Amino acid sequence: MDIPARIAAFRADGKDRYGVVTDAGIIDLTPDYGSRFEGLQEAVEAGALEELIAAAEGRAPTWAEADVEYIIPIARPEKLICIGVNFPDRNAEYKDGQAAPSKPSMFIRFPRSFTGHGQNLVRPPESEQLDYEGEVTIVIGKAGRRIAREDAYDHIAALTLCNEGTIRDWVRHAKFNVTQGKNWDSTGSIGPWLVPFRDASQLDDIELTTRVNGEVRQQDRTSRMMYDFRYIVNYVSTFCTLVPGDVIVCGTPTGAGARFDPPIWLKPGDVIEVEAQGIGILRNGVEDEPC
Numbered sequence: 001m002d003i004p005a006r007i008a009a010f011r012a013d014g015k016d017r018y019g020v021v022t023d024a025g026i027i028d029l030t031p032d033y034g035s036r037f038e039g040l041q042e043a044v045e046a047g048a049l050e051e052l053i054a055a056a057e058g059r060a061p062t063w064a065e066a067d068v069e070y071i072i073p074i075a076r077p078e079k080l081i082c083i084g085v086n087f088p089d090r091n092a093e094y095k096d097g098q099a100a101p102s103k104p105s106m107f108i109r110f111p112r113s114f115t116g117h118g119q120n121l122v123r124p125p126e127s128e129q130l131d132y133e134g135e136v137t138i139v140i141g142k143a144g145r146r147i148a149r150e151d152a153y154d155h156i157a158a159l160t161l162c163n164e165g166t167i168r169d170w171v172r173h174a175k176f177n178v179t180q181g182k183n184w185d186s187t188g189s190i191g192p193w194l195v196p197f198r199d200a201s202q203l204d205d206i207e208l209t210t211r212v213n214g215e216v217r218q219q220d221r222t223s224r225m226m227y228d229f230r231y232i233v234n235y236v237s238t239f240c241t242l243v244p245g246d247v248i249v250c251g252t253p254t255g256a257g258a259r260f261d262p263p264i265w266l267k268p269g270d271v272i273e274v275e276a277q278g279i280g281i282l283r284n285g286v287e288d289e290p291c
Helices: 040-045 049-055 088-093 150-154 231-240
Strands: 006-012 015-022 026-030 080-084 106-107 120-123 134-140 156-163 188-196 207-212 213-222 247-249 269-278 280-288
Touching: 006 026, 006 040, 006 049, 015 049, 040 049, 049 188, 134 207, 134 231, 134 269, 150 156, 150 231, 156 269, 156 280, 188 280, 231 247
Parallel strands: 080 247, 120 280
Antiparallel strands: 006 015, 006 188, 015 026, 080 106, 134 156, 134 247, 156 188, 207 213, 207 269, 269 280
């Protein structure tokens, strides 16, 4: 599957910008649309992603990719919701003897816990247990409450990727929640860009792969998810109103570092790549937090 139009948020010349990514570089649309849309979040809220793509047609790149710093595409979502244990083998990894749950596990992350494509994940001094989780991520484009399964795809504006980086020992600090281990600053990443959602084939059965230093650690297909994308939109919208710009991170396959014996934690110098067909590759290094 070819990658369709890609719209990225980035920082260049000291300013946050957005534009269309091509093989030759990035077409900066901020000068044309900045007065209407402060960022891609506002463009999603206005239903204007296709307008931005059309505006870049036939234009020469403004920036080389090497001259920009990618930032997370949706800077201030009202909700950033993560789905846990959403592939069959992930449930078996827990080795707790429990059957697969009938409803999804969920938790909330803060935008500050993510960084952009090409930036380093940050390992804090309080723990060496920084782990990776590659996930397909959807961005809501149309508001709704109690959205029917058959209508769910009408509410998705775009797709992106997430490395849902986690501090494992802090996840286990409490009995019923994982918030502490999921929200350290810059421990995860989202990006590299938004791919407008146009067709069910972009989600229903695509391959999702995570590599660490070139080694495949996670690989599965979205058709094997226990809770598919339609179900996720339906379920989440039952208890809260989904609004344009909301971000839902939809679950990771088996193979995170915690599941090796002994565990393999991320360390400075590692390179993690999360790749999904038709979306792209989200790539990040690792560094220690300056003390």
